[in-house]
Amino acid sequence: MNYNIKLCLLIFLIFAQTAYSKEVLLVISYHKDFPWVIDFEKGFFEIIPEEKTDKVYLNSKHGSSYEITQNIFKAEEIIKKENPQILVCLDDNALEFVCKKYFNTDKKIVFAGINRDKSYYKLEKVNNVTGVFEHIYFEQTFEIIQEAFPTAKKILLLSDKSISSLSALEKCPKTYKSMQITIKNIEFFTDWQKEIKEAQDNYDILIILTCAKIKDNKGNYLHNTDVLKWTLRNNKLPEITLLSWMVKNGALMGVTISGYNHGIEAGVIVKKLLKGFPISKIPYIKYTKAELTVNLKRAKELNIQLPIGILMFANTIN
Template sequence: MKIIINSILLTLCTLFMLSGTASAQSKSVLIIESYHSEYPWDSSYIEGIKEGMKGGYQFFTFQMDTKRTAKSEFDKSAQKAWDFYLQTKPSLVFLGDDNALKYLGPKFAAVDTPVVFLGINNNPRAYNVGSAANITGVLERPLLKRSIIEMKKIVALKKVLVLFDSGTTSKVTFDEILKGKEKIKLSGIEAHMKLVGSWEVWQETVKSAKDKGYDAVFIGLYHTIVNKDNQHIAADKVLRWTSKNTPVPPFAFWDFAVGPEKAIGGLTLFGKTQGLLAAEMATQILSGTQAGEIKVRIGEKGKLLFSKTQLQKYNIELPKSIASKATLME
């Protein structure tokens, strides 16, 4: 009888342990970043995901690091990310930004694991996941046109320079939002879009902005710039150099580019809002809703954000119509 009781207890303990393992596994979430966790956009949306996901989930992250590595390495990074997914076996995967969806979306479309993407600038169909029943997510739409028009209420603008690096997101923005046009007219403003991959060309473009008739420079992305030796230039260095050396007022489209020794401000996007919205969709999925039943959504329309230090530097006083809606930081 004692042997039978011990056998029953052992069986119950084994079942309990297996149940616990399955429960822990069902509580695990994998975030695959196109970039790296030190990148302010990534850290911001990850904060949003973790804040929005209630219920004690275990989070795994994988960094593809495609802002700082050569394009020839992207396939290898994607394979490592896939191997990490197979190792962790999460119940749901977040794919952050275009490169993660581009290189991994088709792989995930062939399995059952639900996927929520975020920070996507391109049409998901371009990455062959448009019809995948297990994939949905959040689109990111930089507010280039609206931000430029809004800033006209602050300073006189007739001709502006919109400056981006030559990375994936920049190219997609150029194609999707500006339809490949290097010059556009916006409420009487002539906006010139430039994609620059070289540090030396970037510096010359910034320094000559006033001589070429620009009233302001709008800083887009600047994270894939390399020098003449093909060495990556730290994004923070690019931004601070640009802020210090631009002969015209600098504005920005993303919150991480605003602040002392950075840009004055603008109608900006926040990574955290993308993360919160993606977390909301993920929660629905983990509660039983099929990913394919949740429509792809567009992230928040942006917030007016300004640096007090930079406003003072350029002797700019915000009009009441802007100040009443704006967030001010040092």
């Protein structure tokens, strides 16, 4: 009798572990309500059921060093205890501080939103990694600016000082045809406000890469949507953005990438892996779909009439 009870208990424990263990761990560099993360999860969970996935947010944009370290430990504990077969890392910090430790192991690693190139991570020497690189469409952005605003010569590009922003900006030219591009990386909101106000008389176009890591005068991080809202209230230059969520939240236009498309691409890769497809047979994705997006309401506010050729091919937001 005791033997039967023990056997039943053992079967129950095995079943419970199988039922509740997650096959996929999603390690996310940023915080849960970051628009890029929200869009990524929306796309990813259209392909992969959320109940198959565990999640850890490193909060590397807004968290203290202690909090980020604790979140890294949390991810490692889940990997140790739950033993997920697939690690999905969103953006560079997740790959750098968590998933890179499992290179050339039995784990399957899928990345998305990575700004650094293959050589930085020495991926040519790694046999268990694939994923989606984040490609910012700088050249296409400048082509659209030239078409929409042919007299524009002086461009101001503002961004925060996050590692991902600095990595992306390494690929941005300082000149493009007749345009001069001034790049400024901002840490504090007071400096951001100053740059926006001074830009009104000194530049023709404002480009915003990202504003997710901007601090107030007490050193607290502001929500990126609040920074964008202030910018839109105080800026009268045409705003060009490089991330789709900003156009959705009121900026004029952009040749944008979206977290949603990265989520779809990563989800498709994970689905193949769950079906047993060898990771070595899945190539890296260098370019995700670029979307020309125009906010018609903002165009009206700025009294801008965009060329019909742009509007015909753009996704429009009213």
